[in-house]
Amino acid sequence: MDSSPIWQPYTQMKNSAPPLKVLRGQGVMLELEDGRQIMDCISSWWVTIHGHSHPVLANALYQQAQQLEHVIFAGFTHEPAEQLARKLLTHLPKSLTRVFFSDNGSTAVEVALKMAYQYWCNRGETQRTTFISFEGGYHGDTLGAMSIGGSPWCPTFQPLMFPTDLVPFPDTFDDDPSVEACEANTLEAIAHLLKQNPDRYAGIFIEPLVQGVAGMRLCRPQFLQALELIAHQAGVLLIYDEVMTGFGRTGNFFACLKSATSPDILCLSKGLSGGCLPLAVTLATEDIYSAFYSDDVNKTFFHGHSYTGNPLACATGLASLELLEQNPESFQAMEHQHRCYLEKWLWGHPKVERLRTCGTIAAMEIKTDSQSSYFNSIGSILRTRFLQEGLLLRPLGNTLYLMPPYCITSSELEFIYQTIRRVLDDL
Numbered sequence: 564m565d566s567s568p569i570w571q572p573y574t575q576m577k578n579s580a581p582p583l584k585v586l587r588g589q590g591v592m593l594e595l596e597d598g599r600q601i602m603d604c605i606s607s608w609w610v611t612i613h614g615h616s617h618p619v620l621a622n623a624l625y626q627q628a629q630q631l632e633h634v635i636f637a638g639f640t641h642e643p644a645e646q647l648a649r650k651l652l653t654h655l656p657k658s659l660t661r662v663f664f665s666d667n668g669s670t671a672v673e674v675a676l677k678m679a680y681q682y683w684c685n686r687g688e689t690q691r692t693t694f695i696s697f698e699g700g701y702h703g704d705t706l707g708a709m710s711i712g713g714s715p716w717c718p719t720f721q722p723l724m725f726p727t728d729l730v731p732f733p734d735t736f737d738d739d740p741s742v743e744a745c746e747a748n749t750l751e752a753i754a755h756l757l758k759q760n761p762d763r764y765a766g767i768f769i770e771p772l773v774q775g776v777a778g779m780r781l782c783r784p785q786f787l788q789a790l791e792l793i794a795h796q797a798g799v800l801l802i803y804d805e806v807m808t809g810f811g812r813t814g815n816f817f818a819c820l821k822s823a824t825s826p827d828i829l830c831l832s833k834g835l836s837g838g839c840l841p842l843a844v845t846l847a848t849e850d851i852y853s854a855f856y857s858d859d860v861n862k863t864f865f866h867g868h869s870y871t872g873n874p875l876a877c878a879t880g881l882a883s884l885e886l887l888e889q890n891p892e893s894f895q896a897m898e899h900q901h902r903c904y905l906e907k908w909l910w911g912h913p914k915v916e917r918l919r920t921c922g923t924i925a926a927m928e929i930k931t932d933s934q935s936s937y938f939n940s941i942g943s944i945l946r947t948r949f950l951q952e953g954l955l956l957r958p959l960g961n962t963l964y965l966m967p968p969y970c971i972t973s974s975e976l977e978f979i980y981q982t983i984r985r986v987l988d989d990l
């Protein structure tokens with residue numbers, strides 16, 4: 564008999580080990596019920612940017628809970644949402660001026676899809692029903708977000724999804740000799756689609772700089788600049804899913820800043836609340852906003868959720884953003900540390916290839932006999948081994964990656980690399 568009634572996400576309940584019960588978290592450490600201490604090397608589900616149970620976030624939450632826990636967000640607003648929206652905009656390209664709240668990353672993407680499509684409808688172009696997106700892309704688990712995604716578990720739901728035109732993601736790594744050819748190939752494919760059917764596309768959707776779930780696949784800033792140019796020339800919307808790359812992950816506040824590009828629509832979640840509460844935003848340019856701004860009721864953006872703009876989540880979001888502002892070195896300096904320890908512990912190791920870093924993210928492929936894929940069994944073998952060593956690491960197939968909270972110390976980071984080295988030596 565199962566001892567728990569809980570059906571866990573992304574888990575084959577029949578043959579997975581029972582979940583580990585966590586009693587408390589502090590900084591990079593998690594304490595389990597059985598007394599073990601585990602180092603969180605992936606910021607939980609990529610959200611815990613300042614570490615667990617941060618006192619500043621806890622205090623912001625406590626203060627807000629005593630004042631206003633929630634209020635309907637249509638016809639009402641509140642200070643935490645107003646302040647968070649304004650502060651967010653100061654860190655983003657000037658062309659983004661409007662902030663639409665929701666409560667998780669998938670939903671931020673759904674909002675972007677509906678906003679982009681209705682933008683064209685409100686301008687009388689109802690035929691722009693299709694999006695261009697990237698092979699391997701992940702935008703969330705709701706049906707719209709899955710439709711534009713290219714993840715390997717999507718085929719089951721294919722009959723429920725709307726069609727999208729997928730193009731190859733020009734992923735690259737250190738000393739990649741073919742990156743320019745790959746980028747040219749993708750840009751050509753997009754230009755071809757846009758030329759063949761100039762009136763069919765609402766927008767181009769991309770995870771800028773890093774495709775997360777696909778296996779921390781990196782693309783170059785130059786590619787995003789070329790993509791921005793193509794989108795503008797063709798007059799389609801450029802939409803960035805920065806749900807994972809936002810809030811310092813790429814070593815800059817946002818991937819759009821790091822690549823010096825400006826999307827028309829931008830999706831944020833994960834690190835937005837500092838990993839405390841579900842919260843998301845979809846940002847838009849004034850041009851998009853003004854297509855909805857009308858005396859015609861049908862041009863209203865009819866979308867919203869019960870917990871949209873929750874005050875508790877917004878208060879922690881504001882406190883989290885202030886922490887980032889106070890200490891940007893926490894995420895700006897990590898790439899250098901990754902590089903040093905990669906070089907010291909893993910460079911030239913016979914079991915690793917395609918080493919790469921982007922800000923606070925480091926990734927590599929573990930060489931196996933079977934093909935690289937999300938379902939490669941080396942992932943679960945490594946996961947178990949690392950847990951025995953006191954590390955929370957969750958490889959994506961044979962892609963091993965680190966995405967630590969920004970509070971990690973240099974010696975803690977080195978300890979992780981040292982442990983990885985030892986585990987790979989024994990493999």
Ligand SMILES: *Cc1c(COP(=O)(O)O)cnc(C)c1O
Nearest residue numbers: 667668669701702703775806807
């Ligand atoms: C996690 C993620 C999402 C989905 O966010 P949820 O909050 O899990 O729904 C969307 N896009 C990207 C790039 C993500 O990494």
